Each structure stands twice: as C-alpha cells, then as structure tokens.
Amino acid sequence: MRLPRLRRLLMCGALLTAGTLVPAVTPPAVAAADPVQVTVNTRAGLATVPDTGIGVNHAIWDTTLGSNDVADLLKDAGVQMVRYPGGSYADIYHWKTHTAPGGYVAPDTDFDTFMRGARRTGAQPIIIANYGTGTPQEAAEWVEYANVTKGYGVKYWEIGNENYGNGHYGSEWEADNHADKSPSEYARNVVAYAEAMKAKDPTIKIGAVLTTPANWPDAITASGDSGSWNQTVLSIAGPSIDFVILHWYPPQNGVADMLTKTAHVDDMMYLLKRQIAQYAGAGSSRIGIAVTEINSGVGTNTQPGALFAAEAYARLLEHGVFTVDWWNVHNGIGTVSQVAGHTDYGDWGMLSSAGCAGDVCEPPFNTPFPAYHALDMLSTFARPGDQLVRAAAADPLVSAHAVRRANGEVAVLLVNKDPDASREVTLDYAGFAPAAGAPVVHSFTNGATAVTSAPAGTATAQTLPPYSLTTLVLRPVSAPSVLPGAPGTPEVSAVTDTTATISWPAATAGSSAVAKYEVYRQLGANSEQWGETTGTSFTVHNLRPGTRYTVNVITRDTGGGQSWSSRPVTFTTGSPAQSSCSVRFTDNSDWGNGYLVGLDVTNTGTEPLSNWTLVFSWPTGWQQINGGWSADWSQEGRTVTVKPSAGSGPLAPGATVSAGTVASYSGPNVLPALFTLNGRTCTTL
Template identity: 30%
Template sequence: MNSLSVTWRSLACVLFSPVLALAQSVAVTVNTGTAVRTVDERVFGLNATMWDGEAGSAQTVNLIQQAGVRTIRIPGGSLSDEYHWRVNKTLNNTWTWSSGMNKFADLITGVNAQAFVTVNYGSGTPEEAAAWVAYANAATTSDAAIGTDSKGYNWQNAGTWAALRAAAPLGTDDGMNFLRRSRATPYALKYWEIGNECYGSWETDQQAVQWDPFTYATRAKDYITRMKAVDPTIKIGVVVQANEDELDAKSPQTPLVTNPRTGAAKKGWTPRVLARLKELGVTPDTVIYHRYEQAPKADAITWGGAYENDATLLQKAKTWPTDAAAIRQMVTDYLGATEGAKVEIVVTENNSVYAKPGKQTTNLVNGLFLADSIANVMQTEINALLWWDLRNGTDFTNNNGTDLYGWRGWGDYGIISSAASGGPATSYEGYPTYYAFKLLSKFARHGDSVVQATSGSSLLSVFAVKTLAGDTNLLVINKDPSATTTANFTVNGFTPASSASVFSYGKPQDDAAKPGGSGATDLASSTMTVSGASFSASFAPYSMTVIALSPASTTPTTPTTPTTPTTPTAPSTGGGGGGGGGGAPSLWFVGVLAALAWVRTFRKYSRA
C-alpha cells in the first residue's frame, strides 16, 4: 500500500461540482472577528504507557512528530498508582516494564513535547514523587532535602537523583542503568498530577481509608509541598469529576460539605476534595478530568444501559462546554473566586469507551470523534486534552458487532497498532485516530485564534481558526455515514485568496489500509478554487477535512481578544461554537448519486 498523498484523491472526500450543489445543503457561518480563545498546544496530547516497548523508538518518535502531537503523559493510567519509577516496577513485581523513564524521555525529547507525569498516590509516597521531580528537573548541584519516607526508604536529596540522570551506565547493571542517561541538563517536565482517578474503587489505594476525598486532599498537600520544594516552577494537579454529587459507592459517604454559593450539602468527590484543600490553605495549579463517552457492550449487558453506538458517539463531543462550566463552577464555589481563578482545567484522558475496547476504537468513527472532541474542547477554557493512548494492544474479544462501522475486527485504544496474529502486521500502522491527529496539525497550532463558526446541521461540525500567519483554516467533519453534504460558507471579516489548500481523510483512505487494499492511506491533499467570502464545498460521508484559506490581501482582520481563561456557558440547542446545530438537512437529490458513483471508481485506503 502506498502511504503517499495523491493530490487528486482528495476529490473522494471533498467534492466541488455543479451536480453536487444539489446534495444536502447546510449553511455555515464563520466570523473571523469573533475570537473564542487562543489555541494551547497541550490539547494535541497523547498518553504513553509503560507496557509499550516501542514508546521511545526512533520510528515511534517519527510517527508522533508527523502526527503533530505536542504533549505526552506518562507513565500509564491506572497503573500509575502502582508504579515505582526508580525500579520501573509496579507494586511488588519482580519483573520490569517494557518502558521506563529512559524510553519516556526519548519520546518526550524526541518529539520536543510538553509532558504530564502522574505520580503514585495509591501505593507511593510524597518523597518518591519528589525524587521523580528531582530526577527530571533538578540540577546536579541541588541540595534540596527529600529524606526518608513512611516505608523506610531514604530518598536523600534532589542532587542525588539529578546525579543519577547525569551518570554514565555502570559496567554491571544494578537495575538502575536505565536511569543513567549521561545527561546533566534537566528534562524540565512541567506538569504533574497526584494519582490517577483516585476517586474510583478500580484504582489501587493502600491508604487506611480508601478512595476517600478527605484523605486524598490531605495527602495531596504533602505531595505538593515536597514536590515544589524540589522545583517550585512545576504545576501540580488534583483529580476531579464533573458532577458535584458523583462519588464511588465504596468511598466514605460522609462528611458532607456545604456549597458556599447555594447552601446545599454535597457528598461528591470534587466538592469534598476542593473544600478540604481550601481548609488546608492549598490551591492546586490544575484540576485533572478524565472523560470516556460510552460503556462497553459487555458492561451494559451486565448492568444495563446503552453501549457503543456510532451515531451517538459522534454527538458526544459537543457537550464539552457543559463539563467545563460545571468544573469551573465547583472550583470557584469551593476555592473562592480569587484562588479558583488561578486553577486551570486539563483533561488527561479521553476516548470513546471506558473499558473493553471493541472495533469502534480502531475504525473511522473513532477518528472522526477524536477530531471532533479536540475541536470542541478548543471551544472551552480547557487547556489540555491527552488522548488515551499511543499504543495499547490488540484485543479481539470485545464488541466487534456489525452494527458498528469499519472493517477492522478488533479493538485497540492506541492510535498506532500493536502487531497481532489476525490483526495488524506491525506495531507501526496508524489507525484513523492517528490520521485525525495528523489532520488537526493542518488545522491549528499553538497561538492561533479559535474563531466563531456555526453549522446548520448536527451531522456537519465546522470549526475555524485564524492562524498566526493570518490564514483562516476550517475543519469540517461530516458525521453522516452515507450522505454527501454541501456546505454553503459565509466567511465574515476575511476575504480569501482564489486558491485554497485542502487536506482530508475518510473512507477512501481508511479502505485502502485493508489487506489487499490499494491507494493512498495518508491524508489526501489538493487545492480548490474559492470565489470570494461566500463559496460552497461538498463533503463525503464519514470524512474530516481541513480547508486552509490564505488572505487575498496583506491586512487580515484581527480577531477580538478572548478573555483568558474563557469560562464557557452551556451550549445552546441551536448549535454554535463549531459543534453544529440541529437544523434539518435539505432533500437528497438524484443528481448527486451519479456523482458519487463516479467517485467510487477512485475509492480505496488509506486503557488503564
């Protein structure tokens, strides 16, 4: 299979034809003078895991660079609460994991990415976390004391661990050569978080009172104090949930806390953590949120409820503003307006299903969802989104039903494959989620301005940015599985040049990756003619497209400066912000069928 882009192949995803003007038609308005926020590169993030032995390989680094990933989180979701970084083991295991700090560092530095590090709350100590900060960030001359922890291990001082980083490997490995990197220069890892989903009884928690918000917040103070004593410049986050009443059934149900604004008594994890932190005089730098959109079929059968559904998944991302607003309200309520304003919201895990990944995770719908999720997060004040994950593992045992779109008969959270008999031939094949990242790198980069875009259909999401170079880029996601949709664009405040660059990914590229498939598996690219600020383009079913409009003049409109951070409001029922409205599409005309028949002659492809 040829992985090179073929210019004319983009016609399979984006069609410009008088005949196709009769297809379903949607009005799209872009207001380039109305800024929503500034793009933070941390939204283009990805989790790396300790069980991925290829995490730091040159080939992985090259693929992640090409995908435009700008942030990496380590060491591996729920296992973070069992992971001892110094020995690259979890709990009392005698064996080591495939990737440790050495390979993680190769990935982070190779991509030149920012990083989030999850320290061990469940079975670790604040001193262990502080020593990890020292290894990553301290100078070899640092004498910041760390000391002996509650388990009796003496972590000495920060310089001890910086010196280990700077040392050359020993002739006889003492089990720590993977940490000897001959590197005196610190890695300068800025973002840290205390534990992973510590509110959940699925997490390892060796505290006397397990999954307890009071205990968590109390220990968090000690973690923050000790970690910042080593490096006061780092940013440290605590884990939260978006629902004020949400609490695991196995967590202590009391005491309740009172919301200072509403007077209501609340038992939820987030209110109790934040209220305790305020009581202790501690303001975290970030609050950490994880979001998975669906239950797996096996769990839904056991406990009831809905499970993976393509159409449902593709409408989930537009609710990000609701979650962002709920979290911001709790931060303000329980920490106070002044201290709460210092706290940023970040999302360090997101995917389509919370466990038992089936075929939806590896097929085209999840790629569309990834692009939609990140683009909708950019409509909120959330400053980071890290997808779960880079490379996870091939699983044939979950929901691979024919009611889900796609030809791959296995699940995998990763954006890059893991070789398996009957599945991927190598551990370096990009899934549609990989190409969604790559497409987003054509859409927006750090410092660009997100501007207002609205669509008249919930099946056609449209987003827009003004780039630092003065271009206007449009991201269009057609969520309809079978119908081509024509968008009638009105771009206010910007006059585009007569030619635009187009990048797209959809069914033709995905199908080309099938065994025996033909054609290009990479993004398709082309140019299109644009006749002023009002123009039309048609988008193939299940496709995602970026249209890059350069200005006709050298004096583009400067968008209004957004408030930072932008506090979102709940989305309206009529759409907006790029998430798509609920307008009904117009009729499907016979003329488009002939055009689609012509197009089909060219089609082919390509947790924790």
C-alpha cells in the same frame, strides 16, 4: 485507564504479521439534497491554541514506549504532550526501582527512556506521581531527579489517576493503600504532595484528579462525606493546585450515539468551571484544565474513532483545555467487528499492536489507525498561538470549527458524521474576507491511510465526503495591517437578574491609536453587539433572568482597524430580588444519572392563588422528569409544567407547597435557573 487486553500481544507484536483482511465494499456516496450552511465568525473568539494541546498516553507495559520509530510517528502527527507511566499503573509504579507490584513492566520503559522518546517527538511530558501506593517524599525525589539532577524541565505533574475508583463509591479498580479513601483524604494528601514536590522545584505545576461532569461518580455524595468528590477536593486542595484532571470515556450506545456525545462538551466545561470558581477559593481563575485520558470507546480503529477524536479535541480546546491526551499509543486487540465497512479490532491504541484474536490479526506493528490521522489533521488545523473562533453548521451531522492565525489566514475544520451521504456546504464569514481561488484542502476519508492535501473547491463552497474530516486553509483577500491588540480577558461583576458589568484590561495600539471597545454577545456562530465605549467597562441592561451569556470585547482603532477578540467570559443572570413568588429547586440524593427533585413554591404576593401553574425549562435536551408527587407534573420537549394536585386548596399569601419528582439525565446536569408562576418570574432561592 483502560488496561491492555493481553500483555503478550505487546511483547511479541513486532514479530507478528497481519492476516489478509478484505474490507466490505462501501456503497457509493449519496449527496444530501440541500447545501449545508456553515458560518465562521472570527469576531467571536474562544481560547488560544496551546503548545501542549494534542497529547497521547504512554504505558510502561508497552515494549516500544521509547523507541525511535514510535517517537517519530508521534512527531509526524504533531503530538505535543506525552503522559507517563500509564493510567492506573501510575498508582502502583515506583520510579526509582522501575517496578509496579501486581502489574507488568516491560523492559526499556523506564523514565529516562520515556524522556528520550518525548524529546525526540518534541513533546512536553506530563507525569503521574504515585498516590495509591506512593508517598509525597517519593514524588518529590522524582521531581528532584527529573528537573534538578537531569535538567529535563518536566513542568506538569498529576497526583494519582482516577483515585475516585478506590472503592469509596463502590467500584474499585484503582490501587489505594490509604486507610481513609475519601475525597477529603485525597485532597489533604494532594496538599502534602504539592508542598514536597514544589520544595524541590517551585516552577512545576501540580494537578488534582476530578470527576467529569455527568460521568460516574460525579455529583454523588458518599456516606460520611459532606459533598461530592469535586466539591471536596477543590475546597481543600484548590489553593495548592495549578490544574485539574478529567478523563472522558463518554457512555454510548453504539457508533451513531457516540458521535453525538461531543455535544456534551459545552455544558460539561460550563459545570466544571463553575465548580472551580465556587469551591477552589480566591484566584481560582489560574487553575487550568487537562483531559489526560480520552477515547471513543467504540469504533476506535475505524473512521468513527477519528471523527470523535477530531471533534472532541477541537471542542475541548475551544474551552481552554490545555491538553487532550488520547488513550493510548499501543493497547492491544479486543473484540473484532465490522464498522463503517472496515474491520475494527477493538484496540484502544492509535498504533497497531499487531495482535491476533482467533484467525483475525491486526495490520503490521505501528500501522496507524484512523485516530492517529485525526491528530495529524488537528495539528494541521490548529497551531500553537492560533485563536479558536466560533463556527457552526446548520446540519446535526456536520460540525465546524475554525481558527484565525497571526498571518491573516483562517483555517476551518469540517466533520461529516453521515456514514452514507456526502454534504455540499456553503460557507459564510464574519470579520474575514477570503482570497479568491481554490484554497488548500486537507482531507481524511473513510478507509484512507493518510491525510491528503490539494487545492479544491472555493472558500465558500466545498463537498464533504461521507464520514470525513476536511480542513480548509484560507488566505485573506489582503495582507493584514498592524492591528490593535485584543483586550485582556473580561471579568463580570454586579450581576443581577437584568444587568451585568463587564470590565477588561486595556488593549495596546497598533498602527493607529485605540478609539473604542465594542462588546459582543456570542449567539451560536453569530454575534450581537451590545454596545461600545471608550473606557474599559460596560454595563449592559435588559438581560433575561436566569440566562447564560457569553461575551467578547474587540478593540477598534482610529484607522478602522479591528483587533482579534478577547477571550470570552460566560455568566448567568439571577432572578428578581423581589417577586410575588419564590421557588427552591434542589438536587437530592444524586446517583450519577438521576436524582430526587425537591420543589418548594411560595406565594410571596398578597392574593391567594387558586389555579396556579409553574413553568420551567431544562437547560439541555437530555434531562427528563419521571412521574411526581404532591403536584401534577408534565413535560413537553424541554418545558416542564407543574400544577396543583386535584382537590388542592388555594395557595394563600405566605404559604408554600412542596412537591417532588424523579429527574434523570444522560449528559451534564445543568439545573434550571428560571421559574415562572402564572407568567410572573419568581425569585429563585
């Protein structure tokens, strides 16, 4: 949680008037020389857009938390979920007395007032039960009051907020009165909270706090613990919870760096889902993911904040996250600076608090900042029930996202992260034929005060202004027929180094009978057909060892109709069961952005190896070795090469050489899975 800068700014903000600020003159946009190719592949389905996806945070120190004006502004932006009572305050807040010892509670911010605002917005609430200074009984009574006494139907309940910040890992900002502050104690209490709360309403969903992969203190094992926070919490509380909770404030070094951090989402979600599957026990696929706090951390009141918000929400929703909640509705003025030709107030709210810092004042109270307009754009782009599909752009400063709709439309969200140059883009479509004529284009540009809409360009050619968000809504060339249903979510079994079996629930027929199923691998925004079958399982061969694959299945009927694609399934192949070499790669003493690598290389062949070379590639571009011992280590790009130290003797059959290095990472740390020794693929232990 990010606390308010000065609570008096929120208390008196409505009475303040903004000073006159003249933004710096923005130089004329310069068009990039070559058109950027954008590919939209409606055959490569991702997640379905939920009805809770676009969320925000409310805090009990915000005097206008339940006001009609704020509720209506959130409704206009398409907000679907609101979180209460506000970050770290949740662990000192007692709902019955509406008090937070040690913190400020504004008048008219009690639970019933919050619920009136949420209902006026048309948003679902997500409530944080007090773990730090509360009890399971107190939380259970809140559930009873909310859903039995008042009939509010509050479905989602978090157990605490950032409870890993209780001092167990060194840093301490979260209140926690428990004598034992370990992840195992938190997990045991989550189980107790879930039992007590569900005894009052068994239909509610309980969420447990996790750490975000590659963000402190993820991967750290504290003294006395048997594993990291996530491993411990999932192992104990997994069977009792319905969703997990992440907060994401990506570490950054300025605006340009911040805008690159959304590239971490794919691996971040991959690691998290793997942890859930590995540690949460049987039936873990039911566990949802919520990102209940997120903010850019820099440029928050200017266009970069909007670009980050739109890109981060879209990427997280593509991975099936059921809510992404901006921190915060109001927060308060911070350090003032100039960003992208406009004044940034260092305010982590999406609506102005009208505060002042020295002789600089924010605009009038409730004036939307650009992040607000990003949510407005997202609600235009992705509607509940739409299917997110793969889209990609051949330029690192342009991002593309797309959805398909039940009425046959396709919407494409384009983000130009270049502050100076516009981008001409050309768009290609797979599995969709757009109608002729100018599509409706929604645009939010640097310095704008609203999203504008008008027909512009064509379905295959658009101009993106510098630092802009653009959404195209495209009609199909012909009305859709009654298509067959999509197959159910696939599952993968019998995975080896070169094979895997993919199975799925059968689809329902449309206008014609189901003829077959087609199995596709996602390759960026493209698809590679692996095969087809009339059954509901397919075994694929000739896969590459140690490789991550994402697969969809599509239904084809006897009339040629093609369904929406299934949800994707991702798996990673293993290594050969038998080989002339084996490798053990271990992550030791991880401190959050680096660790000690332990590497054991064994000659399992029959001949001695006098001049061996081990090669592996890091899965991401933000992993690096630093020095090394007991072998010669080098890295070029992502490829790491390990050779015997000078004077080393041959590696005899059955012998093992042990070496190590210090590895660092600045993003999700996916460990390498494929190693070759003198060109031969090794067994990974």
